[in-house]
Amino acid sequence: MKQLDPLEQFIVNHREKLFPEKAPPAAWDKISAKLDTPAVPRNPYRTAFWILVAAILAIVSYWYYAQTIDREPQQTMEYAAIPDFDEVQSYYRLAVDQKMEELYKVHDDATIDDDLSLLDQMEAELRKEYQEAQGPFREMILSALIDNYQTRLALLQKVLEEVKAKELSESIYHEM
Amino acid sequence: MSFLLNCNLENPRLKEIDLKRDLIEACKRKENAAQRELYLTYADAMYNICFRMLQDHEDAQDVLQNAFIDVFRNLDKYKYESTPGSWIKRIVVNNCINFFRKKKIRFEKIDNLEIEDAAEDAPSSYELERVRKAIAGLPEGYRMVLSLYLLEGYDHKEISDILGITVSTSKTQYHRAKQKLKRMLTPITT
Numbered sequence: 001m002k003q004l005d006p007l008e009q010f011i012v013n014h015r016e017k018l019f020p021e022k023a024p025p026a027a028w029d030k031i032s033a034k035l036d037t038p039a040v041p042r043n044p045y046r047t048a049f050w051i052l053v054a055a056i057l058a059i060v061s062y063w064y065y066a067q068t069i070d071r072e073p074q075q076t077m078e079y080a081a082i083p084d085f086d087e088v089q090s091y092y093r094l095a096v097d098q099k100m101e102e103l104y105k106v107h108d109d110a111t112i113d114d115d116l117s118l119l120d121q122m123e124a125e126l127r128k129e130y131q132e133a134q135g136p137f138r139e140m141i142l143s144a145l146i147d148n149y150q151t152r153l154a155l156l157q158k159v160l161e162e163v164k165a166k167e168l169s170e171s172i173y174h175e176m
Numbered sequence: 177m178s179f180l181l182n183c184n185l186e187n188p189r190l191k192e193i194d195l196k197r198d199l200i201e202a203c204k205r206k207e208n209a210a211q212r213e214l215y216l217t218y219a220d221a222m223y224n225i226c227f228r229m230l231q232d233h234e235d236a237q238d239v240l241q242n243a244f245i246d247v248f249r250n251l252d253k254y255k256y257e258s259t260p261g262s263w264i265k266r267i268v269v270n271n272c273i274n275f276f277r278k279k280k281i282r283f284e285k286i287d288n289l290e291i292e293d294a295a296e297d298a299p300s301s302y303e304l305e306r307v308r309k310a311i312a313g314l315p316e317g318y319r320m321v322l323s324l325y326l327l328e329g330y331d332h333k334e335i336s337d338i339l340g341i342t343v344s345t346s347k348t349q350y351h352r353a354k355q356k357l358k359r360m361l362t363p364i365t366t
């Protein structure tokens with residue numbers, strides 16, 4: 001379990017006393033009144049209608065795709081297969097988390113947060129594109145996601161090395 | 177059989193589930209007295225969660241009511257895989273998040289932060305009222321992540337799922353929230 005600093009420990013130890021609020025007495029009456037009013041029932045036919053519409057759209061889309069794919073010139077593209085992407089992703093996420101913990105203990109500068117935020121935005125965009133992509137494009141996006149993690153890890157490692165080098169040179173200076 | 181029963185009761189989580197099972201089943205049968213008892217069991221704790229996140233009594237009451245209505249209307253989906261308290265808490269937290277989404281909760285952008293001196297010497301002791309006011313004074317995004325992590329016990333992965341942010345954003349927001357709290361609690365020396 002992560003060790004808490006004094007402020008965190010204080011907040012955790014005094015949680016009940018920090019926020020000793022009581023639920024307003026009248027709240028139950030309002031809840032009970034609304035429970036007595038049944039929720040508006042969902043119309044099952046409405047759901048079936050939209051499922052049918054979605055199915056028709058899917059069939060039409062597939063037919064259109066099948067028509068157009070034959071007209072495209074054959075291209076052979078080779079993408080690196082990404083077997084076990086979930087495992088790779090878990091590995092990088094853990095490595096990034098550990099590196100961030102290590103860095104935050106010794107470094108308190110907002111600069112790196114800007115870079116990490118940018119990488120977060122890029123990751124979010126890639127994930128969004130992945131949902132909409134098909135076929136070999138998905139593998140390209142997975143490769144880009146792995147690159148994103150590797151960049152994040154390299155950035156954290158670089159900053160950590162610079163901080164440690166600076167600390168070392170300062171300690172040498174003080175000893176002189 | 178009794179040996180197994182005793183073993184189950186040793187585990188506090190399973191104990192809570194066992195103790196509340198009859199009450200939950202009565203609520204599923206829509207027995208009003210049972211629903212009221214379930215509400216009274218958890219109301220204060222859940223109200224505190226709402227107030228900690230929203231810092232407004234009226235908003236907290238509205239969210240509490242909506243959350244418990246969701247609890248009772250969806251109780252048939254509760255399958256005893258977690259304690260009743262955890263399940264209800266998740267619904268309450270989701271309702272708080274939805275409330276913020278309507279208000280368009282803002283996570284502090286790092287480049288919008290004023291450059292302040294970091295609290296070099298955090299106080300060695302804290303006062304309840306000052307800490308309470310400091311937490312209340314945090315920007316919404318900071319307060320939300322701090323509340324979920326430190327007060328409600330969620331980890332950053334869970335917070336990222338709840339709030340729809342990345343784990344690193346959650347950690348950054350938490351780190352910044354702590355820094356801001358320390359600055360607010362550091363006495364000004366003249």
